[in-house]
Amino acid sequence: MNDLECPECPYCNAIIKLCHEDGQCYAEEKDHELSCGECGKNFIVHTTVSYYYSPRKADCLNGSPHRFTSWQRLWESEQDRMCIDCEHRERRTLPMAPAKTKNLSHKTP
Numbered sequence: 785m786n787d788l789e790c791p792e793c794p795y796c797n798a799i800i801k802l803c804h805e806d807g808q809c810y811a812e813e814k815d816h817e818l819s820c821g822e823c824g825k826n827f828i829v830h831t832t833v834s835y836y837y838s839p840r841k842a843d844c845l846n847g848s849p850h851r852f853t854s855w856q857r858l859w860e861s862e863q864d865r866m867c868i869d870c871e872h873r874e875r876r877t878l879p880m881a882p883a884k885t886k887n888l889s890h891k892t893p
C-alpha cells in the first residue's frame with residue numbers, strides 16, 4: 785500500500801520509490817539524501833508534514849440548538865447522543881420499565 789506520495793527526482797523527474805517499510809523519509813523536517821535510480825544523481829528530499837483544516841458550520845455554537853443524532857442505546861437504560869456539529873454528547877437514563885407480569889397460566893375456566 786502506498787500511503788505517501790513518492791518524491792520525484794529533481795533532475796529527470798523519475799518517481800523515486802521509497803522503502804516505506806524501513807520508515808525511509810518518514811522523519812519530519814529533515815533532509816534525506818537519496819539517489820535516483822534513473823539518472824544516478826544524488827539529491828536531497830526534505831520531508832514536511834502538512835496540516836489540513838476543514839472548517840464546518842456549527843450553528844449550535846452561535847445560539848442555535850444542537851443537532852443531535854438519534855439516541856443510541858449504551859446499555860440497559862442508558863442512552864447517549866451526539867451533536868453532529870460540535871460533537872457535544874448528552875446522556876440520559878431511562879426510567880426502568882416496570883417488569884411485565886407474565887401470566888403463564890392460560891387456564892380457561
Ligand SMILES: [Zn+2]
Nearest residue numbers: 793796820823
Ligand atoms: Zn533522476
Ligand SMILES: [Zn+2]
Nearest residue numbers: 844850867870
Ligand atoms: Zn452542538
